[in-house]
Amino acid sequence: MATLETAEDPNQRPPVIGPEHDEGQGPRRRDFLNIAAVAFAGVGGVAVVIPLVNQMNPSADVLALASIEVDLAKIEAGSGIKVAWRKQPVFVRNLTPAEIKEAKAVPVDSLRDPETLDARTKPGHENWLITMAVCTHLGCVPLGITPGENRGQFGGYFCPCHGSQYDTAGRIRAGPAPKNLVVPEYSFKSATSVQIG
Incomplete structure (x- = not known):
């Protein structure tokens, strides 16, 4: 009896094993390369983004001016000084009892930008008015921080650029300015020292 041998077809390929037959064999080389590339x-x-974000941080000279300390001991009642904070002028004024009384007597509802003196000063330190020295109209520096300067008809500050007038609490009373002089963030470190910023 002759045995019948099956001849192998030279064009026949071995069966392909798909991913469904890969389970349990662990990560393949291709997986490792994909993970490494990602x-x-x-x-x-990250190496590109960090310098881009870092260049938007404030420079060292700006950070140095982030807060300043002002000595109040030499500022007499009825007078004040102008200091620089974050490259902006700031008024530090020691109000007299008469100026405080005058500011408190103004009906708040009659003001363009209603604010009380108490809201603009710190409790126990109502004689110290600290405001940005920038007119809220177009950014000029008002007059009136020293007694010899023009303080306008309300006894506070007078802007020589367009005639805005502020009272003793730095509140807008006449002229084109829409808002009161801005009160920056500040805190008292002692009875004679204040930190702005």
């Missing part, structure tokens, strides 16, 4: 791109992206 990780490398992520590190490269």
